[in-house]
Amino acid sequence: DGGITQSPKYLFRKEGQNVTLSCEQNLNHDAMYWYRQDPGQGLRLIYYSQIVNDFQKGDIAEGYSVSREKKESFPLTVTSAQKNPTAFYLCASRLAGGSTDTQYFGPGTRLTVL
Amino acid sequence: KQEVTQIPAALSVPEGENLVLNCSFTDSAIYNLQWFRQDPGKGLTSLLLIQSSQREQTSGRLNASLDKSSGRSTLYIAASQPGDSATYLCAVKIGSGNTGKLIFGQGTTLQVKP
Numbered sequence: 001d002g003g004i005t006q007s008p009k010y011l012f013r014k015e016g017q018n019v020t021l022s023c024e025q026n027l028n029h030d031a032m033y034w035y036r037q038d039p040g041q042g043l044r045l046i047y048y049s050q051i052v053n054d055f056q057k058g059d060i061a062e063g064y065s066v067s068r069e070k071k072e073s074f075p076l077t078v079t080s081a082q083k084n085p086t087a088f089y090l091c092a093s094r095l096a097g098g099s100t101d102t103q104y105f106g107p108g109t110r111l112t113v114l
Numbered sequence: 115k116q117e118v119t120q121i122p123a124a125l126s127v128p129e130g131e132n133l134v135l136n137c138s139f140t141d142s143a144i145y146n147l148q149w150f151r152q153d154p155g156k157g158l159t160s161l162l163l164i165q166s167s168q169r170e171q172t173s174g175r176l177n178a179s180l181d182k183s184s185g186r187s188t189l190y191i192a193a194s195q196p197g198d199s200a201t202y203l204c205a206v207k208i209g210s211g212n213t214g215k216l217i218f219g220q221g222t223t224l225q226v227k228p
Contacts, residue, residue, distance in 0.1 A: 004157075042118065042203060042218030043158075050213075058215070090157055101146060101207070103216065105157035 003027065004106035006091050011111045013078070013085065021076045021109045023091035032074035033092040033103060036060060043090060049074055078111060086113045116141045116208055120219035127194055128227050135189040135222045137204035142182045145207040145214055149178050149189050152201045152221070161202075162189070194226045 004025045013019045023032065031050050035043040045058030049068040063082025068074055074093075078085045088110050092103040117140045127133050137147070146165045150158040162171045162178040164187070170179040177190040187204055201223045205216040 006157075040123065040220060042205075042220045043216075044218075045215055048215070088155075092158075102148070102160045102163060105150075105159070107157045108155070110155070 004091060004093055004104055006089075006106040006109050008109060009107070011109055013111060013113050015113060016080045018077055018079050019111065021078065021089055021091075021111070023074045023076065023106060024072055025074075025091075025093045025104075025106075026072060027093055027095070027104060028071070029093035029095045029104070030071070031094040032068070033094070034058075034064070034066065034074070034076045035090045035092065037088040037090060037108075046076065046089075085111055087111060116144075116206060116217045118204060118206055118217050118219040120202075120204060120222050122222060123220065124223045124225075126225040126227065129194060129196060131194050131226075132190070132192050133194055133224070135191070135202050135204075135224070137187040137189070137219055139185045139187075139206050139217075141208070142185055143208070144182065145210045147178075147180055147187050148205050148207070148216070149176075149187075150203045150205065152203060154201075158203065191224075194224075196226045196228050199224055199226050 007022045033048040034046040037043050047066040049055035065077045090108045091106040094103045119138050148163045149161045152158050164171050164180040175192040180187045201221045203221040205218045207214045
């Protein structure tokens with residue numbers, strides 16, 4: 001059963017802590033993306049990766065970091081430098097060069113800072 | 115800078131009504147436009163994708179149109195059903211292939227009352 005999984009579904013963080021959100025896909029997609037969604041707003045791009053061991057900053061990368069050591073995995077770390085991390089985080093993937101130019105989204109992780 | 119706007123932010127209609135959701139964008143240099151559906155607390159599901167050279171796409175009761183010159187797209191839902199209740203987001207892709215990225219609107223939250 002192919003798809004994108006994100007874990008955990010809910011995450012609570014104390015101020016000053018770093019937390020890592022997991023994103024795994026078994027679709028054999030090359031490109032992966034992290035978005036942030038705030039209430040009443042659209043998705044904003046945090047980081048994206050087109051191939052293993054390579055990634056680029058999106059529009060709101062400050063306070064976040066990523067790695068892409070494996071094709072299937074693209075974890076996002078929310079660092080203590082992120083001033084307002086409470087949000088809904090969505091991971092997506094896309095088959096590079098595929099005929100269907102669609103990003104496939106995971107179910108999301110809701111992060112709350114206590 | 116590309117900006118995507120969706121009006122209205124929320125819409126409530128009785129079951130069976132036909133309805134139109136609106137999306138506007140400021141820069142006509144887009145690669146394609148997509149409409150997504152998002153259920154509460156969930157990820158996004160792609161509904162329709164219109165390439166920049168196309169005028170419309172249809173899938174079942176859904177029809178999406180694109181007018182690049184005026185910077186507008188509409189999503190038409192025929193014979194609405196309570197199961198259509200969700201948030202609908204439009205996104206334009208700027209740039210092609212792997213270097214392209216999606217710019218999202220804020221979404222329209224639709225409630226279809228039985």
